[in-house]
Amino acid sequence: MQGEKIWLSPPHLGGSELKYIQDAFDTNWISQYGSNIDAFEKTIEDYLGYDSFVTALSSGTAAIHIALRLLDVKEGDFVLCQSFTFVASANPVLYQNAIPVFIDSEASTWNMCPNALEDAIKYCLQQGKKPKAIIAVSLYGMPFMVDEITEIAKKYEIPIIEDSAEALGSKYKDRPCGTFGDLSIISFNGNKIITTSGGGILISRNQQLTDKALYLATQAKENRDYYSHSEVGYNYRMSNISAGIGRGQMEVLEDRILKRRENHSFYNEIFKNYDEIDLFAEPNDDFYSNYWLNTITIEENNYQITKEKLKKIFIENNIETRYLWKPMHLQTLFGGYKFFGNNLCGILFDKGLCLPSGTNLTDESKSKIRDLLTDIRV
Template sequence: MKKIWLSPPHQSGNELKYIQEALDSNYLAPAGPHIDAFEQSLCEYVGIAHAAALSSGTAALHLALKTLDVGPGDIVICPTFTFAASANPIIYLGAIPVFVDSEMLSWNMCPDVLESTVRHYIHRGKKPKAIIGVHIYGMPVQLDEILSICHKYEIPFVEDAAEALGAMYKGRKLGSFGTMSILSFNGNKIITTSGGGAILSDNKSFISKAKFLATQAKDEAPHYQHSEIGYNYRLSNVSAGIGRAQLEVIEQRVKQRRSNFEFYQRELKNLPGISFQNESKHSFSNRWLSCILIDPQLSNGMTSESVRLALLKENIESRPLWKPLHLQPVFRGVPYFGGNISERLFEMGLCLPSGSGLSDEDLSRIHRSINPKNKSAWIEHNPGN
């Protein structure tokens, strides 16, 4: 059986054309016309004034925080239910991450817990320097509520839209809401540059500063002179060419990913104990990954782990939802605010194959592996039921 991957790259067909242009022009370094064109296309698509194409989403988040003057001892609030890369740049800068629990509707950072966390630190004379909001699996956070908190307490909002290109809130593209916003073009994202990311803002000086830092912080001089520590974070012209080809089909990719989710919802919604990550009234998710929750108390023996192992047996990749950062060994002792919602999501959740190139045959094969008619396929991995 062929391998069905969780979220593999999906070529548009134009990648080779742009790569060949880069080769023919000999622009192979982190400079060239594809970078300028890619950044311009991102700005036009997202609806933002300025962008810098970088080597990764992590690099983009690092520079976003650096540009906002986050430094040693500063408090930066971050959701606990996310990938470690959302918090690692806080540590890079010597700042202190503070993790906040999720809410059950969108699985994103809970606004109520967020505000109580902000007030906790302000009361102690340690106002947070930034709030990072992550659109988990492409689902918008409760932006009205979170932006209101940021405005009320005058704290910059760093929008981590790494998983959310093509998603919208109230008809406006994600990536356009932050004081600084970031995207990822890692190989598993909805579009890819092989590896890469971008930092976005309507503030021109912020992006100029980010580009300066991303190119080793070279001062204006005929020789190499440096007054600040910089980084080697710019995207290459070749990779930007791949990004241009990928961005040309972003709307099609969103449509295909949403179609995957609609298939799973239609075929699995009546199974006992299964629920989905739901869109709120104003949200439009790109459905980067289609995710389910399996409540073992209602599912007649099915668990997220037994289904994962059953899929694996059929050469189908799936993955548990994010393990909360406050449970990760590397973040032991980091302050955490909230209850156990993120822990429940991790315990019950599973990401199903979501690639935009999935065929009807692939989807049927995945469904057959989960269908209760094939209960023996997954119950043997869960002998306690």
């Protein structure tokens, strides 16, 4: 181990977060109510535009779960899920005792393959049940194929839950991620581009749905003079403290996006000299990625460079890296569920690696990374 650790994607505070946290203490709103929550939601609504209504929740996972409830997903229903993602995209389907059907990736964005999606829909219809939802993920900050997936969803009249957990600040055709789904979610976990220490939001274009989301997220309490409940609810509301952190983080969001994209340019300059290593990048000008994480894939080569070899080199130099997400259809938890595609996502997992991408990546850290990568053919 050498030097101070270089992390994959650590939190990066802007400095004004304490002001909003102090306000919560000064006003004694140390709870799931308070002015920070309202202001945080309004700030994000203004940032996203497109008639977005935001509900601040305890996590992105909670937001997906509430989205499934709003779409009346129940036991035995089919939900179409991207396989190449973090488990939080799919776990809420199991919370509802529904049936996840996993969809392969396509090569340009690594996100949901339209052809495999349509094959899966036809399979579900043959079983006598139309899927209740499509969960489309914008992986590593790269927008999914919005036009193609939306066209299929409209053709079969299936709502889209847009999982933009990793894609705040990303755009497709200059429209922000988080505004494409019938319902959309964003995560503010500690490793995301901005953080509330833990938290997420649910986004809709319908005030009534937003009101129902808040109702479900606060234990489904009915508006009476006593606690009255007629359906299951959850303790999913974001705290006023976390929302205060979020308010401060939103003030530096544009800077954080630029820093992540600068990191991508840094890696692009290094890997342009390596035919055997591909840096994941925007397929064309329709896509604008926040490059939340910079990722590479490594082809077979005469230098015996592998993801395992690279990871070992980084570990020895106190630098955190991580393998790409292991697809859900390859996980023990989901081994019994249907998968549609050619296992491109499995191939990506076999040869891919995530590299340090934090917005507080210093010039000294970049120099250390550059030196290590320059010597990997030795």
